[in-house]
Amino acid sequence: xxxxxxxxxxxxxxxxxxxxxxxxxxxxxxxxxxxxxxxxxxxxxxxxxxxxxxxxxxxxxxxxxxxxxxxxxxxxxxxxxxxxxxxxxxxxxxxxxxxxxxxxxxxxxxxxxxxxxxxxxxxxxxxxxxxxxxxxxxxxxxxxxxxxxxxxxxxxxxxxxxxxxxxxxxxxxxxxxxxxxxxxxxxxxxxxxxxxxxxxxxxxxxxxxxxxxxxxxxxxxxxxxxxxxxxxxxxxxxxxxxxxxxxxxxxxxxxxxxxxxxxxxxxxxxxxxxxxxxxxx
Numbered sequence: 001x002x003x004x005x006x007x008x009x010x011x012x013x014x015x016x017x018x019x020x021x022x023x024x025x026x027x028x029x030x031x032x033x034x035x036x037x038x039x040x041x042x043x044x045x046x047x048x049x050x051x052x053x054x055x056x057x058x059x060x061x062x063x064x065x066x067x068x069x070x071x072x073x074x075x076x077x078x079x080x081x082x083x084x085x086x087x088x089x090x091x092x093x094x095x096x097x098x099x100x101x102x103x104x105x106x107x108x109x110x111x112x113x114x115x116x117x118x119x120x121x122x123x124x125x126x127x128x129x130x131x132x133x134x135x136x137x138x139x140x141x142x143x144x145x146x147x148x149x150x151x152x153x154x155x156x157x158x159x160x161x162x163x164x165x166x167x168x169x170x171x172x173x174x175x176x177x178x179x180x181x182x183x184x185x186x187x188x189x190x191x192x193x194x195x196x197x198x199x200x201x202x203x204x205x206x207x208x209x210x211x212x213x214x215x216x217x218x219x220x221x222x223x224x225x226x227x228x229x230x231x232x233x234x235x236x237x238x239x240x241x242x243x244x245x246x247x248x249x250x251x252x253x254x255x256x257x258x259x260x261x262x263x264x265x266x267x268x269x270x271x272x273x274x275x276x277x278x279x280x281x
Contacts, residue, residue: 029146036153037177041141044153046131048180053130055181055218062220063089065101065247068121072110073238080108090251110237111230116167116202120189125209125243126221127169127185129157136160136168144177147184151177162191171206181219185209203230205239214248221245 036044070082085102106113129137142154152174159168171187186208193202205228211219226241 031145031154032143034144036141044141044175044180045134045139045155048153048175048182049129049131049134051180052128052182053132055220056128056130058218059126059220060096061090061251062214062248063087063251064220064245064249066098066121067102067242067244067246069242070108070113071240072108073240078240080110082106082108082113111239114202116193120204121243124167124169124189125207125224126245127173127182127187127209129169129173129182142172145174147174150174150183152183153177157187159190167191176219179213179219181211183211183219201232203232205230205241207241215250220248 035041039047065085065087067085068083071078072080083102083104084100086098086100088096089099090096129139136159138158138160140156142156145152145154155173155175156171157173158170162168167189168191169185169187170190171185173182173186174184175181176183186206188206189204192204194200205226207224207226207228209221209224212222214220222245224241224243226239229236229238
């Protein structure tokens with residue numbers, strides 16, 4: 001998701017923040033300085049933020065299988081690994097829970113998984129920018145860009161103010177110009193955390209999350225990738241991470257999912273792709 005990882009290093013007092021790269025990633029066309037089609041920038045922002053809220057509410061009615069793998073590397077060799085596979089399910093009251101399917105022993109030695117890691121997996125790697133989130137963010141329109149077969153509007157996001165105890169996304173999003181939903185996210189979660197206890201750092205890597213269209217309506221996150229170096233005071237740590245979100249199925253409750261005031265039909269039959277995807281696997 002979106003939701004990324006926090007990593008702890010003992011004996012560290014000062015961190016070095018990573019800056020976001022300005023170059024295009026693989027599969028992207030040139031970023032063109034073009035205005036939105038038929039709407040103002042403010043109208044476009046309101047429109048996709050409203051769609052994001054509908055998407056977020058809809059995803060709360062789905063179950064899926066999520067796999068997480070985090071590795072540290074020394075040169076080209078993997079020297080530690082954390083892995084977990086779990087089903088995201090909901091009970092009859094709609095409460096979210098995770099059922100662990102596979103969890104081998106954690107062999108990470110140079111970093112340590114923390115509660116912030118788990119929170120990021122759940123909440124911030126599959127990042128959403130809803131109409132409720134807008135007041136907390138600076139949203140800058142950059143233009144239009146081809147992302148695989150999709151034409152997208154591109155925005156940079158940054159928190160207006162970092163409140164104590166809160167964390168935010170900072171980076172770039174790509175919004176499909178047809179469905180007005182985020183199809184790709186690139187950035188990191190801020191702030192990095194330094195002196196939680198004496199001699200500890202929690203640093204956050206840059207990540208990319210791609211979405212695919214599910215049930216012909218919603219662009220759900222399906223793949224998150226990290227390949228980054230974290231600059232701890234004790235030395236750099238090369239991090240590689242993959243999160244997969246698979247087997248989306250609508251939870252069989254009596255509640256209805258509305259999208260643009262239209263009830264979604266046939267969602268209980270399981271995920272459909274309709275040939276539209278933003279595939280970077």
